[in-house]
Amino acid sequence: MEVRIKMSAVETSEQYDYDGTYKLGEQPVHPVVLDALKGVDSQLHPGDIILDLGSGPGRLSHEAPTVNAYFIAIDGDPEAVRQYNESASSRGSSDRAHHGDIRQLEQTLSQTGVDRRRLRGAVFHRVLHVLDPQEQVDVLKQTRRALRPNSTIIVTSAADDDHKAQALRARGLYSPDAVNNCAPVMSGLPEETTFFGVHFADEKHLKNLAKSSHLRLRNQSVRRIRERSGYSDATNSYIFAEFQTPGRLFYAKEKLLDSTVRRVRRRP
Numbered sequence: 382m383e384v385r386i387k388m389s390a391v392e393t394s395e396q397y398d399y400d401g402t403y404k405l406g407e408q409p410v411h412p413v414v415l416d417a418l419k420g421v422d423s424q425l426h427p428g429d430i431i432l433d434l435g436s437g438p439g440r441l442s443h444e445a446p447t448v449n450a451y452f453i454a455i456d457g458d459p460e461a462v463r464q465y466n467e468s469a470s471s472r473g474s475s476d477r478a479h480h481g482d483i484r485q486l487e488q489t490l491s492q493t494g495v496d497r498r499r500l501r502g503a504v505f506h507r508v509l510h511v512l513d514p515q516e517q518v519d520v521l522k523q524t525r526r527a528l529r530p531n532s533t534i535i536v537t538s539a540a541d542d543d544h545k546a547q548a549l550r551a552r553g554l555y556s557p558d559a560v561n562n563c564a565p566v567m568s569g570l571p572e573e574t575t576f577f578g579v580h581f582a583d584e585k586h587l588k589n590l591a592k593s594s595h596l597r598l599r600n601q602s603v604r605r606i607r608e609r610s611g612y613s614d615a616t617n618s619y620i621f622a623e624f625q626t627p628g629r630l631f632y633a634k635e636k637l638l639d640s641t642v643r644r645v646r647r648r649p
Contacts, residue, residue, distance in 0.1 A: 410444040411606045413621055414506060414537055418445045421502045421533045425450040429501040432524070433476075434483045435508030438464035442476040450502065453495050454478035455486070483508070484516060486523040500527055503534045507608075507619065510539035510580045513560050514589075517580070521594035525626050526635075532626045534596065540605055540620040541581040557581065569610070587622050595631070596624040 418441070421431065429450040433441050436454035438461045456462055456478060465478035481489030490497065503524050509517050524534060539546075541557065548566035549555035560578040564570060567577055584603055591598035602623035607616045 410440055410506070411537075411608050411619075411621075413604065413606050414441075414504075414535065415445050417533075417535050417602070417621075417623060418447070418504065421535070422447040422450050425501050428499055430495065430499045432500060432503035432527070433478075434486070434503060434505050434520075434524070435511075436465060436478055437461050439468050439476070439478065441504060441506055442469055442474060443472075446472075446474065452476040453493065455481045455483055455489055455493075457482055483520055484512070486520060486527060490527055497527060498529070501529055501532050503528060503532070505534070505536045505538070507537055507539075509536055510582065511560070511578055513580060514558060514586070517590060518593045521590060521596060521624070525594060525596055528626050530626055530629045530632055534624040534626070535621075536587075536624065537606070537619045537621050538582045539579050540618040541583045542605065543579075543581060543618040544615055545579065545617075546581045555581075557583075557586075568615075582620050584620070587620065591624055594624075595627060597627070599623045599625060 418431070425431075427449050430453050431447065431450045433439075433452045433454035436442070436452075436456045437458075439454065442452050442454065442465065451474070454462075454465055454476065456465070457480070459480050462478040462480045465476075469476040469478075479489065479493045481492070483489070505520075509520070512520060521534070528534070545563045545566055546555060546561070549561055549563065552566070554565070555561060560580045562576050563579050564574050564577040570577060587598055587603060590596070599622070602621070604621050606619050606621050608619060609615075610617050
């Protein structure tokens with residue numbers, strides 16, 4: 382029997398163990414990510430919201446407390462959501478997590494009742510790489526539509542120079558355009574695991590994401606960073622970038638186009 386492991390951001394699964402063994406603070410968030418979040422927060426106003434998409438039990442909420450904005454998190458694992466909210470409440474934080482699939486972001490946000498006029502930023506921290514390239518585009522498009530004009534989207538995703546990608550290349554198993562099964566080259570996974578999916582990105586992929594999602598890639602923000610694995614003592618390689626949503630004119634034109642398409646579809 383095949384045992385597939387998927388990120389809890391997209392569905393309830395065994396990819397991350399939230400039974401109490403995960404301790405917040407054991408894996409500090411990289412300073413590059415913290416500085417980016419602080420930069421976004423400094424430009425916002427009290428009551429503004431940053432989306433934490435695929436949040437897990439709340440690393441960003443715990444490690445990167447905001448001053449002006451607060452986090453609204455979405456994760457696919459109910460236990461992660463419970464731990465997130467429990468941790469935030471214990472710290473007196475306004476951050477809150479909701480259960481949902483980031484691939485259906487628009488539907489999930491409508492169910493949370495969040496004030497979408499206050500959505501001013503979003504972060505995908507070590508999450509986007511579990512989706513295939515087209516799913517990444519779809520999720521970023523939904524995120525762009527949810528955010529206000531000139532908002533920032535922070536992405537940290539598995540990089541193509543990661544040790545798992547190198548091991549897959551050595552075995553002739555690597556694909557740059559698909560989700561790779563990393564289970565054969567990973568240690569620390571449950572013995573029954575036969576699939577652990579990761580898409581590895583490079584700078585070209587980020588540019589393609591920006592173009593396809595109608596976002597602007599801040600080229601000066603792109604860099605490679607390294608963080609410890611959640612499964613072993615290995616250090617993983619990630620690519621970090623900041624994207625910006627378009628200005629008001631783009632949103633106005635898109636809204637007009639959507640309205641026109643709906644009218645045409647209603648015609649007999």
